[in-house]
Amino acid sequence: MFGLEKKERSLFEFDLEKELRLHPSKTRELLKLTESLIQDVKTAMRQGASTQDFDRYGILLNGFAGLQRVLTRIANKKS
Numbered sequence: 001m002f003g004l005e006k007k008e009r010s011l012f013e014f015d016l017e018k019e020l021r022l023h024p025s026k027t028r029e030l031l032k033l034t035e036s037l038i039q040d041v042k043t044a045m046r047q048g049a050s051t052q053d054f055d056r057y058g059i060l061l062n063g064f065a066g067l068q069r070v071l072t073r074i075a076n077k078k079s
Contacts, residue, residue: 020074027075034068 020027038061045057 016070017074020071021077024075027071031068031071031075034064034071038064038068 041057041061041064045054049057
């Protein structure tokens, strides 16, 4: 019937994914930078900071960890 056919949906890709897929060396470079930034934030958190700064560092840490997961997924994708 009309409209009941199963259509293949195209996968959504962010602009960052498209760009990094074309330049794998840039992906590796960003992974190294992200890892060093995560370590810097963790070090700052361990040194002890005020409650407000600690919360901000936590937000930064979560953002960098998310970016790292996305970059790792892009780097490991075969297509």
